[in-house]
Amino acid sequence: MTKIHVSATVNGEAVEFLADPRESLLDCLRDHLGLTGSKEGCGTGDCGACSVQVDGTLVCSCLVLGAEAQGKQIQTVEGLAQGSALHPLQRKFIEHAALQCGFCTPGILVAAKALLEQNPDPTDEEVRFWLAGNLCRCTGYDKIVRAVQDAAAEMREAV
Amino acid sequence: MNFHRPPTFADASRIAAAASGLTRFLAGGTDVLVQLRAGMVTPEDLIDVKQIPGVFDVVRTADGGWRIGVAVSGMDLRRHEDLRAEWPGVVEGMNLVGSTQVQGRATLVGNLCNGSPAADSVPGLVAAGAMVEVTNAAGVRVVPVETIPAGPGKTTLQKGDVISAVILPPRGEKGGDAYLRFIPRTEMDIAVVGCAVSLTVEADVIRAARVALGAVAPTVLLVEEAAAAIIGTTLDDAALAALGKAAEGAAKPITDRRGTKEFRIELAGVLARRAAKIAYDRAKGTAK
Numbered sequence: 001m002t003k004i005h006v007s008a009t010v011n012g013e014a015v016e017f018l019a020d021p022r023e024s025l026l027d028c029l030r031d032h033l034g035l036t037g038s039k040e041g042c043g044t045g046d047c048g049a050c051s052v053q054v055d056g057t058l059v060c061s062c063l064v065l066g067a068e069a070q071g072k073q074i075q076t077v078e079g080l081a082q083g084s085a086l087h088p089l090q091r092k093f094i095e096h097a098a099l100q101c102g103f104c105t106p107g108i109l110v111a112a113k114a115l116l117e118q119n120p121d122p123t124d125e126e127v128r129f130w131l132a133g134n135l136c137r138c139t140g141y142d143k144i145v146r147a148v149q150d151a152a153a154e155m156r157e158a159v
Numbered sequence: 160m161n162f163h164r165p166p167t168f169a170d171a172s173r174i175a176a177a178a179s180g181l182t183r184f185l186a187g188g189t190d191v192l193v194q195l196r197a198g199m200v201t202p203e204d205l206i207d208v209k210q211i212p213g214v215f216d217v218v219r220t221a222d223g224g225w226r227i228g229v230a231v232s233g234m235d236l237r238r239h240e241d242l243r244a245e246w247p248g249v250v251e252g253m254n255l256v257g258s259t260q261v262q263g264r265a266t267l268v269g270n271l272c273n274g275s276p277a278a279d280s281v282p283g284l285v286a287a288g289a290m291v292e293v294t295n296a297a298g299v300r301v302v303p304v305e306t307i308p309a310g311p312g313k314t315t316l317q318k319g320d321v322i323s324a325v326i327l328p329p330r331g332e333k334g335g336d337a338y339l340r341f342i343p344r345t346e347m348d349i350a351v352v353g354c355a356v357s358l359t360v361e362a363d364v365i366r367a368a369r370v371a372l373g374a375v376a377p378t379v380l381l382v383e384e385a386a387a388a389i390i391g392t393t394l395d396d397a398a399l400a401a402l403g404k405a406a407e408g409a410a411k412p413i414t415d416r417r418g419t420k421e422f423r424i425e426l427a428g429v430l431a432r433r434a435a436k437i438a439y440d441r442a443k444g445t446a447k
Contacts, residue, residue: 004162021162021205022195044193045261057234057263063192064264065185067162068207111259132347133258 011079019066028066048134077106100138176319223329248336252283282355335441403428
């Protein structure tokens, strides 16, 4: 099997890896680049635990081939915090206890960040519809929505 | 598995035509990657069409219609205000496919070629009178969308055929379309029945109409009797009743875990009436 050489930018840093053509971007992030924040819940695009942004667009990294990342800008949950300073979404998730087991959290943080980039002041309904592809079996979602709204309010004030 | 990134559709077609084993074309990948992972499909050759110029573009055609590239995602369609203003039914159908994440990648052509009778974007395209451009070694042909599906998971495309664009006709003055589906929850589900209606009006009278039903037969159906029931009317109660009856009569569904045959037949009539009302209001410019 010929491997494919891929050059991309992940969280602002240039990276290179060799991908088997069948490998997903999620596998490449986790196994070749050691970025294990993105999780595999289902592997079929249903759960959203592997959510990343590719050139700014929110996608399931399990539904993207590693080879397709050539030349792309990829943002993962590892890129949210600035050094030791957590992103407002990360802080608010902790404050509101918007997670229990935490497996879905990286995907939800990335998805929520993508939402707030294009809609800084969403309604609860907009948050819920946007995050419908991120499954959480622990929280019942309510605390997640509140955390996203609180983070959004703080981010609006900071601008 | 060989991974190809051809620079033109002619090259993509050549690779597929020369392949000895199974091939798959890759655009959004939201079906292909799931099939790969499940082991349902193990293609010898995977042909990524996203390096081909124009595949991400939505452009106005010379006659006033639209040419939509094969890698244009549901999210791209939603953000294209002019297209959405003219063909809201086409766009709302596509936007019902999957989650936000899936919308970031999933395409009209992928939804069409996956061959699901319940594909949410296909009734809207059929009602719109959309065409697809197919490239192969013989050249390029343009065929109606409804000629592509052949049954669940099957298309009429032959080895070496690759769809190279979706073409929407000019909307013209006073046209409107709509797509509705029934699912037992609010989102992220597969249609129990779907229905799209596209029509044009002149002085409030329907001059032309097309009605398409999804998930009530092995392929999406273009229902000419349903269109005939409303053409020449102002969509009054009698016309709506005739439309519903025609839609029920055309529906040939199966009973499965999503719904019974009887329920689906009734839904076909209900959704046809509701979608027609929305399309009619949109055509007149009185939609809420």
